[in-house]
Amino acid sequence: MKSKNDLSFSAEVAETLGLECAIILSLYNKNELEDISTYDNLVNSLKKSLRFIDVEIIKDSINTLLKFELIDIKKINYKNDYKVKSPNKNSSSFSLTNEWQPSAEANEILDMTDITKDFYKTKLKEFKIYWYERGQKKNNWNSTFIDFMRREWTKEINSEKVLPHIIDENWYPDNDVFDILNLSEITKDSALKYLKEFILYWKDKGTAFTTWNSKFIDHVKRRHMMNDNMGSNEENKKYSEPGKYKQDFKTRKNDNTWAKEINLE
Numbered sequence: 001m002k003s004k005n006d007l008s009f010s011a012e013v014a015e016t017l018g019l020e021c022a023i024i025l026s027l028y029n030k031n032e033l034e035d036i037s038t039y040d041n042l043v044n045s046l047k048k049s050l051r052f053i054d055v056e057i058i059k060d061s062i063n064t065l066l067k068f069e070l071i072d073i074k075k076i077n078y079k080n081d082y083k084v085k086s087p088n089k090n091s092s093s094f095s096l097t098n099e100w101q102p103s104a105e106a107n108e109i110l111d112m113t114d115i116t117k118d119f120y121k122t123k124l125k126e127f128k129i130y131w132y133e134r135g136q137k138k139n140n141w142n143s144t145f146i147d148f149m150r151r152e153w154t155k156e157i158n159s160e161k162v163l164p165h166i167i168d169e170n171w172y173p174d175n176d177v178f179d180i181l182n183l184s185e186i187t188k189d190s191a192l193k194y195l196k197e198f199i200l201y202w203k204d205k206g207t208a209f210t211t212w213n214s215k216f217i218d219h220v221k222r223r224h225m226m227n228d229n230m231g232s233n234e235e236n237k238k239y240s241e242p243g244k245y246k247q248d249f250k251t252r253k254n255d256n257t258w259a260k261e262i263n264l265e
Contacts (some may be wrong), residue, residue, distance in 0.1 A: 016109055017068070020053055020061040028071050036073055068105050093139040096131040106142040115153050123152050151175065164208035167199055177213050181220060191220045 009022035024046060027033055033045040039062070046058050065071045102110075102124070110120065127148055131141075138144060155174065173195070178188040198219050202212075209215060 016112055020057055021064055024061050025070055093137040095135050095137050102145050103142050106146055164210050166208050167202045173216050174213050186224050194220050194223045
């Protein structure tokens with residue numbers, strides 16, 4: 001059971017702005033601080049909640065979050081009446097033009113990553129052309145651009161493996177995989193239940209491919225279909241009922257009949 005004192009935070013914020021910023025932002029968003037009516041009160045509240053973090057680091061982290069407008073300190077009349085600052089949707093929505101440039105803050109966030117300058121320039125042009133032609137109005141172009149650059153950079157890194165390669169134990173599907181599976185009404189959480197067995201099977205086989213994303217999609221669809229039919233199959237049911245085994249642990253551990261039924265190749 002999760003304790004009240006357990007800390008949770010966004011891994012994405014931690015990777016971009018640092019662990020301390022991620023923890024502070026999480027406490028802020030969850031209304032778990034005593035008083036944020038002033039800067040000093042916010043610092044004191046965080047000192048009580050985060051005794052393991054130096055006060056100077058806390059102050060630097062607050063300043064970073066304020067700079068990027070992730071938190072907003074306002075004078076308030078009652079406890080914990082605060083929220084993340086959001087832009088005015090009615091006044092700031094606009095269509096992207098060819099003259100648009102990311103803000104200095106957006107560029108500063110991207111500078112914290114490994115994205116190269118040449119890649120940045122190329123993708124900025126691509127981003128502007130795509131949204132200029134669509135003519136869609138947004139009030140968060142900087143955030144949209146940051147998300148776009150992160151996704152494209154991940155694809156760029158993965159695309160360097162142009163030759164067939166053996167699956168890595170830390171392999172993870174591209175986001176596009178989950179979009180495709182959603183079309184078959186298979187959620188991301190449901191798909192990830194099959195990730196470990198997929199990696200273990202192919203890592204043990206040692207076969208090299210360049211199409212791991214496609215293979216994972218096929219694997220998930222087959223496994224999902226098998227589970228849907230499991231209720232009417234008594235032979236399969238014995239594997240799904242907890243506490244009911246007809247074989248000892250060693251035999252069950254070495255049993256790979258499930259892989260033969262799936263026919264991954």
